[in-house]
Amino acid sequence: MTDANRKSVEIKNLDLNFGAVKVLRNLNLDVYEGEFLVLLGSSGCGKSTLLNCIAGLLEITEGQIWIKGTNVTWAEPSARGIGMVFQSYALYPQMTVEGNMSFGLKNARVPKPQIKERVARAAEVLQIEPLLKRKPSALSGGQRQRVAIGRALVRDVDVFLFDEPLSNLDAKLRADLRVELKQLHHRLKNTMIYVTHDQVEAMTLASRIAIMKDGMIQQLASPEEIYSRPANLYVADFIGSPAMNLVKGTVSGNRFTSGALSIPLDGYDFTRPAKGEAWFGIRPEHILVGDDARTGDAVLDLEAEVVEPLGSDTLILTSLNGGRFWLRTDGQTRIRSGDHITVGLRTADASLFDTGDEARL
Amino acid sequence: MSDPGILAVTKAGTDPVRAQLDGPSGTRPRRLISRRNIFLYGTLILVSLYYLLPLYVMIVTSLKGMPEIRMGNIFAPPVEITFEPWVKAWSEACTGLNCDGLSRGFWNSVRITVPSVILSIAIASVNGYALANWRFKGADIFFTILIFGAFIPYQVMLYPIVILLREMGLYGTLWGLVLVHSVFGMPILTLLFRNYFTSLPEELFKAARVDGAGFWGIYFQIMLPMSLPIFVVAMILQVTGIWNDFLFGVVYTKPEYYPMTVQLNNIVNSVQGVKEYNVNMAATILTGLVPLVIYFVSGRLFVRGIAAGAVKG
Numbered sequence: 001m002t003d004a005n006r007k008s009v010e011i012k013n014l015d016l017n018f019g020a021v022k023v024l025r026n027l028n029l030d031v032y033e034g035e036f037l038v039l040l041g042s043s044g045c046g047k048s049t050l051l052n053c054i055a056g057l058l059e060i061t062e063g064q065i066w067i068k069g070t071n072v073t074w075a076e077p078s079a080r081g082i083g084m085v086f087q088s089y090a091l092y093p094q095m096t097v098e099g100n101m102s103f104g105l106k107n108a109r110v111p112k113p114q115i116k117e118r119v120a121r122a123a124e125v126l127q128i129e130p131l132l133k134r135k136p137s138a139l140s141g142g143q144r145q146r147v148a149i150g151r152a153l154v155r156d157v158d159v160f161l162f163d164e165p166l167s168n169l170d171a172k173l174r175a176d177l178r179v180e181l182k183q184l185h186h187r188l189k190n191t192m193i194y195v196t197h198d199q200v201e202a203m204t205l206a207s208r209i210a211i212m213k214d215g216m217i218q219q220l221a222s223p224e225e226i227y228s229r230p231a232n233l234y235v236a237d238f239i240g241s242p243a244m245n246l247v248k249g250t251v252s253g254n255r256f257t258s259g260a261l262s263i264p265l266d267g268y269d270f271t272r273p274a275k276g277e278a279w280f281g282i283r284p285e286h287i288l289v290g291d292d293a294r295t296g297d298a299v300l301d302l303e304a305e306v307v308e309p310l311g312s313d314t315l316i317l318t319s320l321n322g323g324r325f326w327l328r329t330d331g332q333t334r335i336r337s338g339d340h341i342t343v344g345l346r347t348a349d350a351s352l353f354d355t356g357d358e359a360r361l
Numbered sequence: 362m363s364d365p366g367i368l369a370v371t372k373a374g375t376d377p378v379r380a381q382l383d384g385p386s387g388t389r390p391r392r393l394i395s396r397r398n399i400f401l402y403g404t405l406i407l408v409s410l411y412y413l414l415p416l417y418v419m420i421v422t423s424l425k426g427m428p429e430i431r432m433g434n435i436f437a438p439p440v441e442i443t444f445e446p447w448v449k450a451w452s453e454a455c456t457g458l459n460c461d462g463l464s465r466g467f468w469n470s471v472r473i474t475v476p477s478v479i480l481s482i483a484i485a486s487v488n489g490y491a492l493a494n495w496r497f498k499g500a501d502i503f504f505t506i507l508i509f510g511a512f513i514p515y516q517v518m519l520y521p522i523v524i525l526l527r528e529m530g531l532y533g534t535l536w537g538l539v540l541v542h543s544v545f546g547m548p549i550l551t552l553l554f555r556n557y558f559t560s561l562p563e564e565l566f567k568a569a570r571v572d573g574a575g576f577w578g579i580y581f582q583i584m585l586p587m588s589l590p591i592f593v594v595a596m597i598l599q600v601t602g603i604w605n606d607f608l609f610g611v612v613y614t615k616p617e618y619y620p621m622t623v624q625l626n627n628i629v630n631s632v633q634g635v636k637e638y639n640v641n642m643a644a645t646i647l648t649g650l651v652p653l654v655i656y657f658v659s660g661r662l663f664v665r666g667i668a669a670g671a672v673k674g
Contacts, residue, residue: 057567078573090564094586103582104572151572163564 008033008068008191009054009159015062016046016053016215023049024215027063031159031193036185039195040202041212042238047195050212051161054193055084068158078107080159083152087164089144091136091151098132101151108155115154122153125184142173149184162194166201178204199239203227211235229351233358236281236351242315242326244281248355251278256352259321263298267347274361279353284315284326288344289333296344302327304339316341423447423642430638446639450647454640456627457616463644466624470604470651472535473620477542478599482592485547489554490580494566504555511548519612526613533615541613542603550595557591558584593659601652621648 009031016024023046031037039047052058054065056077064073072080091100098119105115123129126146136144145165152160165181166174182205185192196202202209203223210220211234219231230236236244249258251274254265258280288296302318302325309331316327316335327343335341352361392398418435423446425439452462459465491497492504522541523532531537561584569579610620619627625648629641 052567055567055571057570076573077567077571082571084568084571086564086568088562088564090562090568092565092569092583103569103574107573107578151568155572 006033007031007066008035009193010066011050011054011063012066013063014050014053014060014065016049016058017061022215024053024060027215027217029210029217029220031191033191034189036192036194036205036207038202038206038209039193039212040197040199040209040238042197045212046215047197047212048163049215051163051193051195054080054159055082055161056080078104081157082159082161083155083157084161085145085148085152085163085165087167089136089148089168091144091147093136095135096132097128097134097136097139097147097150100136100147101154104151104155118154118156119150122150125153125187126150141169142177145169145177149181153188158191160190160192162192164196165194167196167198174201181205199241203239211238229360230281231360233279233281233353236353240283242284242328244283244351245287245320245325246353247280247320247323247325249278249280251275251352251361256280260300261298261320261345263345263347263350265347265352267297268350268352270352271360274352274354277355278361279355279358281351281353282345282349284328285313286346286349287327288346289327289329289341293342293344295346297347298345300343300345302341302343304335304337304341307335307337419642419646423639423646425639427635427637427639446637447643447647449637450628450640450644454628454644456624456631463621463624463628463647466619466621467647469535469618469624470621473538473542473610473618474600474603476536477539477546477603478596480539481543481546481550481599482595484543485550485595486554486588486592487580488547488551489556490558490584491576492551492555493558494563494579494584495576504551507548507551509548511552515545515608519608523612532613533618535614535618538609538613538618541609542606545609546599546602550599553595553598554588554591557588561587597655597659600655604651 007030009029011027011029014024014027014029015022027050029050039050041047049058053060054067056072056075060073064071066072067080067082077084092103095103101119101122102115105118110118119132120129123132126149128143128146128150131139131143131147136147139147145168148165162181166177169177178201185205194201194205206223208220208222209226211218211226213234219226219235221229221231226235226239230239230244233246237246247258247261249256249261251265256263256265256278261280263280293299300320302320304316304318306317308315308317311331313331314329314333314335316329318325318327318341327341329335353359354361421438422430422435424442424444426441426443426445429440450463452464453460454462488507492500526532526537526541529537531540565583566579569583574582604620605622606620607622607626610623611626614620625644628644
């Protein structure tokens with residue numbers, strides 16, 4: 001993966017200012033060939049802005065953008081070898097599906113028979129052949145988004161850019177298209193950069209996720225790494241639903257203590273030596289409940305305040321040292337609100353964060 | 362599904378449950394003659410009468426002969442309908458030395474209006490498109506200056522433009538007047554088009570750029586086909602505005618190019634001979650006919666376009 005020849009998109013020291021507002025700050029990012037990179041963050045974090053910069057739709061203030069070993073910083077969007085899919089589909093309403101898909105090729109003066117062939121091939125891949133003669137207004141949301149993907153597909157580009165492509169669809173369709181997108185990526189093996197605020201989409205689709213906040217990348221890693229070893233408090237809180245439980249306390253003598261909670265840190269993989277105040281974080285689904293509870297490194301007795309059965313599993317709200325503390329257990333649990341439950345915590349599942357710079361300890 | 366009660370509810374027409382319902386059910390009945398309706402329709406009828414009465418007088422008078430008009434009953438319908446005044450207004454009424462009626466003014470107005478409308482809309486739509494989609498340095502200042510132009514009274518610029526046209530060698534020509542109309546239509550039309558293009562989804566523009574379309578490619582292939590309503594609005598505004606213009610027509614042209622409005626004024630205000638009210642009325646209606654027809658033909662599109670251009674900005 002570190003082979004320099006295989007870099008598909010490189011962003012070097014990118015700055016983008018809107019007047020006095022700094023939207024992107026000294027951003028560096030390498031995307032490898034065939035990778036599915038997801039830019040994840042809440043609204044206003046600069047993820048769509050970054051995508052627009054890569055596409056060439058926004059003029060950047062400082063830095064460089066390279067695609068496939070070519071410096072495209074000053075190149076027109078159409079000359080960058082990218083295809084883009086937008087949230088609102090952005091299909092040309094007056095053209096048929098076929099017209100929409102061939103518009104870019106016509107502009108590039110591709111010969112007519114070749115246009116026909118490429119459109120037919122893309123339509124077959126996306127299974128929209130029966131729709132080719134229809135106008136966008138006669139299509140459903142899912143079909144429209146498929147056509148929008150087709151429009152990017154026919155251009156035969158190296159990099160696909162997706163700007164929240166599934167956000168306008170209803171939940172079921174979103175799940176279906178998510179799977180199709182993943183299959184498409186497996187088949188095409190193109191580089192894909194995908195912007196979303198939905199962590200489920202990010203976790204399921206990505207080879208690597210870049211979590212962004214305030215125009216900076218907080219962590220760039222595989223979904224597993226981001227989930228189990230978040231680099232800082234923001235990432236820990238952003239990924240997971242319900243979010244990671246966080247308890248403030250002190251680290252001293254290889255032990256974390258906070259009120260009733262006291263847990264040995266012998267099994268914890270420190271990134272730097274730590275002492276003093278810290279956040280202790282553990283995911284609701286990593287808390288041991290029932291027979292396993294006694295096997296934990298720390299064992300607590302908590303009172304269930306709210307029980308939320310979701311069918312597949314059950315969420316239980318308790319409180320620890322005055323703060324909210326969520327547990328996730330299986331759906332067959334018989335716990336009622338008001339019950340006392342014994343839970344176990346394992347050091348290996350936990351994350352510790354500095355209270356100062358909020359980075360992982 | 363084995364419960365017969367559930368099955369019965371799904372069959373609306375023969376529903377035994379529905380027949381048993383007491384009290385108000387379904388649409389509430391309304392009386393045709395209620396206090397609300399009398400007030401509503403009464404007001405509307407009164408206002409329309411008030412507004413339509415002058416038009417009625419004009420039409421009735423234009424269809425009467427002079428002896429009938431002299432009897433002084435302006436609201437009475439014509440006893441003997443005659444189209445003589447219309448013919449006279451169109452082809453015989455005298456202004457100065459010319460006695461070929463309004464027809465000369467009509468064709469002058471057509472020759473002024475058509476190029477002015479086309480020219481001003483063509484330029485303003487490209488202006489609005491550039492301002493809305495191609496953000497360039499100083500776009501806002503440029504736009505502010507242009508809008509400021511809409512608030513300057515025409516009279517202030519009357520004389521400077523006379524000098525300008527003279528220097529350009531266009532003073533007293535049809536093309537001089539066309540140029541003046543196009544320039545003065547620019548602020549409001551640019552505003553109209555800019556707001557409309559801003560209301561179109563920005564992602565369409567971005568998609569077209571990724572697809573490799575340039576400034577003109579996007580304008581002609583993406584924006585134009587989506588903008589029929591706003592073009593109709595602009596056309597109506599310009600046709601009525603330019604057709605009804607009197608000031609520029611009388612200042613910047615010479616008598617042989619006078620538009621219809623100026624000629625109408627000259628016919629009506631003629632001090633020689635008897636006042637032929639019927640001819641004057643017919644001439645006035647004839648002059649106002651073109652904007653009227655435009656409104657009737659495209660009224661629906663007009664409302665749609667105004668709403669589309671104005672609400673989202």
